[in-house]
Amino acid sequence: xxxxxxxxxxxxxxxxxxxxxxxxxxxxxxxxxxxxxxxxxxxxxxxxxxxxxxxxxxxxxxxxxxxxxxxxxxxxxxxxxxxxxxxxxxxxxxxxxxxxxxxxxxxxxxxxxxxxxxxxxxxxxxxxxxxxxxxxxxxxxxxxxxxxxxxxxxxxxxxxxxxxxxxxxxxxxxxxxxxxxxxxxxxxxxxxxxxxxxxxxxxxxxxxxxxxxxxxxxxxxxxxxxxxxxxxxxxxxxxxxxxxxxxxxxxxxxxxxxxxxxxxxxxxxxxxxxxxxxxxxxxxxxxxxxxxxxxxxxxxxxxxxxxxxxxxxxxxxxxxxxxxxx
Amino acid sequence: xxxxxxxxxxxxxxxxxxxxxxxxxxxxxxxxxxxxxxxxxxxxxxxxxxxxxxxxxxxxxxxxxxxxxxxxxxxxxxxxxxxxxxxxxxxxxxxxxxxxxxxxxxxxxxxxxxxxxxxxxxxxxxxxxxxxxxxxxxxxxxxxxxxxxxxxxxxxxxxxxxxxxxxxxxxxxxxxxxxxxxxxxxxxxxxxxxxxxxxxxxxxxxxxxxxxxxxxxxxxxxxxxxxxxxxxxxxxxxxxxxxxxxxxxxxxxxxxxxxxxxxxxxxxxxxxxxxxxxxxxxxxxxxxxxxxxxxxxxxxxxxxxxxxxxxxxxxxxxxxxxxxxxxxxxxxxxxxxxxxxxxxxxxxxxxxxxxxxxxxxxxxxxxxxxxxxxxxxxxxxxxxxxxxxxxxxxxxxxxxxxxxxxxxxxxxxxxxxxxxxxxxxxxxxxxxxxxxxxxxxxxxxxxxxxxxxxxxxxxxxxxxxxxxxxxxxxxxxxxxxxxxxxxxxxxxxxxxxxxxxxxxxxx
Numbered sequence: 161x162x163x164x165x166x167x168x169x170x171x172x173x174x175x176x177x178x179x180x181x182x183x184x185x186x187x188x189x190x191x192x193x194x195x196x197x198x199x200x201x202x203x204x205x206x207x208x209x210x211x212x213x214x215x216x217x218x219x220x221x222x223x224x225x226x227x228x229x230x231x232x233x234x235x236x237x238x239x240x241x242x243x244x245x246x247x248x249x250x251x252x253x254x255x256x257x258x259x260x261x262x263x264x265x266x267x268x269x270x271x272x273x274x275x276x277x278x279x280x281x282x283x284x285x286x287x288x289x290x291x292x293x294x295x296x297x298x299x300x301x302x303x304x305x306x307x308x309x310x311x312x313x314x315x316x317x318x319x320x321x322x323x324x325x326x327x328x329x330x331x332x333x334x335x336x337x338x339x340x341x342x343x344x345x346x347x348x349x350x351x352x353x354x355x356x357x358x359x360x361x362x363x364x365x366x367x368x369x370x371x372x373x374x375x376x377x378x379x380x381x382x383x384x385x386x387x388x389x390x391x392x393x394x395x396x397x398x399x400x401x402x403x404x405x406x407x408x409x410x411x412x413x414x415x416x417x418x419x420x421x422x423x424x425x426x427x428x429x430x431x432x433x434x435x436x437x438x439x440x441x442x443x444x445x446x447x448x449x450x451x452x453x454x455x456x457x458x459x460x461x462x463x464x465x466x467x468x469x470x471x472x473x474x475x476x477x478x479x480x481x482x483x484x485x486x
Numbered sequence: 487x488x489x490x491x492x493x494x495x496x497x498x499x500x501x502x503x504x505x506x507x508x509x510x511x512x513x514x515x516x517x518x519x520x521x522x523x524x525x526x527x528x529x530x531x532x533x534x535x536x537x538x539x540x541x542x543x544x545x546x547x548x549x550x551x552x553x554x555x556x557x558x559x560x561x562x563x564x565x566x567x568x569x570x571x572x573x574x575x576x577x578x579x580x581x582x583x584x585x586x587x588x589x590x591x592x593x594x595x596x597x598x599x600x601x602x603x604x605x606x607x608x609x610x611x612x613x614x615x616x617x618x619x620x621x622x623x624x625x626x627x628x629x630x631x632x633x634x635x636x637x638x639x640x641x642x643x644x645x646x647x648x649x650x651x652x653x654x655x656x657x658x659x660x661x662x663x664x665x666x667x668x669x670x671x672x673x674x675x676x677x678x679x680x681x682x683x684x685x686x687x688x689x690x691x692x693x694x695x696x697x698x699x700x701x702x703x704x705x706x707x708x709x710x711x712x713x714x715x716x717x718x719x720x721x722x723x724x725x726x727x728x729x730x731x732x733x734x735x736x737x738x739x740x741x742x743x744x745x746x747x748x749x750x751x752x753x754x755x756x757x758x759x760x761x762x763x764x765x766x767x768x769x770x771x772x773x774x775x776x777x778x779x780x781x782x783x784x785x786x787x788x789x790x791x792x793x794x795x796x797x798x799x800x801x802x803x804x805x806x807x808x809x810x811x812x813x814x815x816x817x818x819x820x821x822x823x824x825x826x827x828x829x830x831x832x833x834x835x836x837x838x839x840x841x842x843x844x845x846x847x848x849x850x851x852x853x854x855x856x857x858x859x860x861x862x863x864x865x866x867x868x869x870x871x872x873x874x875x876x877x878x879x880x881x882x883x884x885x886x887x888x889x890x891x892x893x894x895x896x897x898x899x900x901x902x903x904x905x906x907x908x909x910x911x912x913x914x915x916x917x918x919x920x921x922x923x924x925x926x927x928x929x930x931x932x933x934x935x936x937x938x939x940x941x942x943x944x945x946x947x948x949x950x951x952x953x954x955x956x957x958x959x960x961x962x963x964x965x966x967x968x969x970x971x972x973x974x975x976x977x978x979x980x981x982x983x984x985x986x987x988x989x990x991x992x993x
Contacts, residue, residue: 328721
């Protein structure tokens with residue numbers, strides 16, 4: 161019974177996913193090219209940055225040779241590309257470690273923070289968006305509107321700093337830095353991450369809730385909603401079973417954008433709470449001109465973004481019968 | 487022998503520093519406890535390789551795990567550490583005898599080979615050594631016996647004991663190439679080292695200085711953001727923080743539970759006037775600029791009095807070698823106008839390069855611009871990002887700012903930044919008499935005579951060199967009052983970065 165439907169779904173989804181993966185690869189290649197050649201325009205290279213004020217001509221030359229920076233840029237790019245394709249992201253010049261090891265130490269931190277923030281913010285955003293749309297222009301909606309708009313407008317460094325002042329300096333409830341010892345208990349991890357999660361959530365909840373509200377309101381004016389209401393279905397049920405599947409496209413798109421921000425855009429939060437994540441690693445790589453590391457970070461962020469958008473599109477298509485049958 | 491004489495001289499210096507010392511704890515050091523200290527920087531460039539130490543966090547980390555042949559006392563004068571004696575009759579051939587009771591963390595004994603290896607690698611450009619120019623004055627380093635090392639210099643230098651106390655000259659195990667962990671002789675053993683995240687050390691029970699270190703464990707992290715650093719201190723997440731902005735000092739004092747470690751230092755931000763460009767090559771232009779600095783204002787407004795007024799040469803007033811009878815240069819618009827008239831000013835605005843990379847330079851540039859407009863000098867302030875400033879802008883423009891950390895000796899400061907042939911001769915000046923005096927002072931064993939020579943060199947730099955040094959910046963650190971044993975050492979914050987074995991916890 162589920163056979164034809166499943167086959168239909170797969171038949172629609174698979175070519176789309178295949179096409180997306182192919183274009184994703186092309187995007188990654190272009191991004192790596194752009195990142196590499198823009199980074200060449202930055203003043204100084206890894207050898208000079210490493211030596212700083214101590215950069216005498218012979219010391220720089222020796223380090224350049226050691227790092228392979230004396231080769232022409234296109235050659236270095238091709239070498240990196242070949243390595244990447246064969247699964248070797250290279251050697252971090254500054255950390256003096258394999259790039260994969262450097263990333264392996266940071267990526268889980270970023271994923272943990274992003275996952276926990278998503279876990280908090282997605283349900284809250286959906287609830288706010290749906291409630292607000294159902295009570296459009298009522299007092300609740302206006303209240304929520306003011307709240308989400310102020311959240312969008314608040315810069316995260318302000319939210320983070322205020323949170324630190326209140327919760328760690330004044331009340332002493334939470335640690336002001338999210339530096340987790342290796343043997344930390346889950347409770348300690350949650351306590352350390354509470355404020356980073358709060359800060360990140362404030363930003364993305366607002367964005368997602370606003371998009372959810374707009375998408376649902378747009379659907380609520382459709383004739384089928386009126387029909388359903390006339391048939392006597394409860395408004396909550398109408399929204400959840402009839403409207404939501406139709407509105408899911410824009411909602412998951414907004415979520416994909418917000419979630420990719422949780423991974424790569426957490427730089428301010430990582431800085432203020434001293435959280436060792438990927439975003440600050442990438443900033444390090446830029447300031448120290450550590451090209452292999454920078455490229456690897458760029459590839460990860462780009463891949464994550466493409467994946468999230470791919471998932472969002474697939475979900476939108478599968479959830480919407482009209483798109484599915486097209 | 488030389489060491490002991492300098493220690494005596496140092497006591498006079500100590501008396502001068504006394505009012506600045508925080509209430510010295512009279513209590514006996516106590517063993518036990520854990521302290522987390524936060525420095526300014528933390529990145530993948532963090533290293534356990536002493537040769538590559540570039541930032542305060544590195545210097546502190548290296549002081550946790552390693553020792554030098556010598557060390558600094560509270561007055562920044564050298565004293566013996568891994569060396570049992572360090573002698574020379576001609577300041578050229580030095581004989582080092584190592585202590586017999588020193589072990590590396592892996593249990594092996596410290597030998598002359600380790601010293602030879604640690605010192606010679608600093609001359610290899612491929613090692614990324616930060617002190618290659620200084621290390622190159624060692625013509626040969628060889629092991630005479632398992633406990634004796636002979637160091638022959640290319641020319642006499644009485645300051646070798648001071649040079650060897652710098653963190654870059656710390657002794658590592660011979661043959662070490664992997665720096666993912668530290669195998670040193672220092673007060674702590676490396677338990678965790680994650681670049682850009684944390685360094686954790688536990689007490690080295692076999693440490694050669696009896697009773698030390700006092701702490702059971704010491705953790706070092708970096709918090710680049712100053713506000714976040716102060717918050718972490720006040721919320722009790724860390725017990726010591728390096729480098730506080732003068733604006734934050736009130737917050738820390740008012741907490742009641744925390745205090746400041748105030749260290750007057752030789753750190754300075756200077757205006758560089760290149761000798762090879764117009765109009766900065768004119769001696770009159772250089773003098774005009776030097777009279778254009780409102781040093782009192784810079785000290786008061788930019789640094790909230792956490793600064794010492796400078797006199798356009800790199801020796802700070804609290805240094806024993808400071809020449810006190812040199813007239814202090816002050817803001818003098820009439821003289822500036824006179825000198826500028828003689829130099830002839832360009833009609834177009836003169837670009838002045840500054841950057842947050844050189845502390846305080848952006849504000850100094852604005853102050854200069856303001857005073858310049860009063861004497862007909864038009865300055866265009868170009869604020870450059872800190873990123874890449876040293877490689878692309880420093881010393882590359884006729885008029886720009888530099889920033890120089892304190893060095894342990896006047897000789898190092900002068901040889902690295904003021905000698906004609908120095909790679910960092912910022913202004914590109916050439917003064918034969920100065921170069922001759924530099925070599926003379928280096929070989930002079932008698933302190934009074936050296937002071938006289940250095941005095942003349944200060945006068946020459948202040949009068950002729952294209953550098954203006956308005957103030958020396960005072961370093962401010964913050965700490966929990968339960969951290970004891972901290973005292974200022976003028977070479978840097980956190981006791982010249984050598985706090986690990988000196989502090990204890992009374993919690």
